[in-house]
Amino acid sequence: MGTLIVVEGLDGAGKRTMADTLTTRWEADGRTVATMAFPRYGESVHADIASEALHGEHGDLRSSAYAMAMLFALDRRDAADAIRDLLATHDVVLLDRYVASNAAYTAARLGESADGDAVEWVARLEFDRFALPVPDRQILLGTDPELARARATSRAADDESRALDAYERDTALQHATFAVYRDLVARSWRSPWTAISDSDDAVLHTLV
Numbered sequence: 001m002g003t004l005i006v007v008e009g010l011d012g013a014g015k016r017t018m019a020d021t022l023t024t025r026w027e028a029d030g031r032t033v034a035t036m037a038f039p040r041y042g043e044s045v046h047a048d049i050a051s052e053a054l055h056g057e058h059g060d061l062r063s064s065a066y067a068m069a070m071l072f073a074l075d076r077r078d079a080a081d082a083i084r085d086l087l088a089t090h091d092v093v094l095l096d097r098y099v100a101s102n103a104a105y106t107a108a109r110l111g112e113s114a115d116g117d118a119v120e121w122v123a124r125l126e127f128d129r130f131a132l133p134v135p136d137r138q139i140l141l142g143t144d145p146e147l148a149r150a151r152a153t154s155r156a157a158d159d160e161s162r163a164l165d166a167y168e169r170d171t172a173l174q175h176a177t178f179a180v181y182r183d184l185v186a187r188s189w190r191s192p193w194t195a196i197s198d199s200d201d202a203v204l205h206t207l208v
């Protein structure tokens with residue numbers, strides 16, 4: 001049975017880059033690594049509708065924090081068997097965003113903290129009702145919100161398919177989400193967490 005590791009952080013924090021770095025290192029150490037990124041755009045109708053809503057489609061769908069979170073959760077529910085299959089056949093399964101993204105962004109949208117109703121609702125829906133595998137470890141990429149925003153903005157300027165969505169444009173939401181993430185780390189929410197900077201080389205070797 002493989003180890004389920006999740007990379008979390010703000011938009012532009014460097015999650016994809018970190019996932020690539022970790023995969024390269026673990027494979028060089030002889031481990032088999034499978035990766036998956038949420039939302040699964042192009043593979044999940046729920047993920048695609050969420051993205052479209054964040055880019056201005058589907059009327060007032062985006063205005064409901066719970067409706068948006070439900071779409072992201074349904075995307076993961078459809079992937080649960082695939083995650084279990086990957087865990088059966090690989091040493092490490094590395095996820096770029098997972099359930100904690102829904103917990104952090106939804107609580108932040110509603111002005112709640114990590115001990116509020118939204119975080120509890122996400123856990124019950126995704127881990128209990130949808131029976132999604134619980135991570136063995138979650139990593140918070142603690143990139144400062146201003147730096148993450150600058151990176152997301154420059155990426156959007158270079159690549160029109162990465163145009164900033166409603167959450168990425170919302171600086172207050174990014175700061176609030178970062179605060180909830182730090183609270184999730186402090187509470188060891190659903191797993192042990194490691195908070196790292198995006199250049200924390202020493203810690204990277206201790207993760208698996």
Ligand SMILES: Nc1ncnc2c1ncn2[C@@H]1O[C@H](COP(=O)(O)OP(=O)(O)O)[C@@H](O)[C@H]1O
Pocket residue numbers: 009010011012013014015016017018151152155198199
């Ligand atoms: N450690 C780093 N130092 C400088 N730039 C970085 C670093 N990590 C990522 N970036 C750049 O920041 C941008 C966002 O990184 P990415 O990994 O796509 O973030 P995320 O997946 O969290 O949205 C990309 O343009 C990437 O090249």
Ligand SMILES: Cc1cn([C@H]2C[C@H](O)[C@@H](COP(=O)(O)OP(=O)(O)O)O2)c(=O)[nH]c1=O
Pocket residue numbers: 011038039069072073097098099101102103105106165167168
């Ligand atoms: C996976 C996930 C993402 N989100 C948010 C975080 C992001 O602001 C937004 C889109 O995800 P993101 O990973 O930023 O996708 P991309 O940069 O490729 O468009 O959705 C949630 O609120 N809940 C979730 O479960």
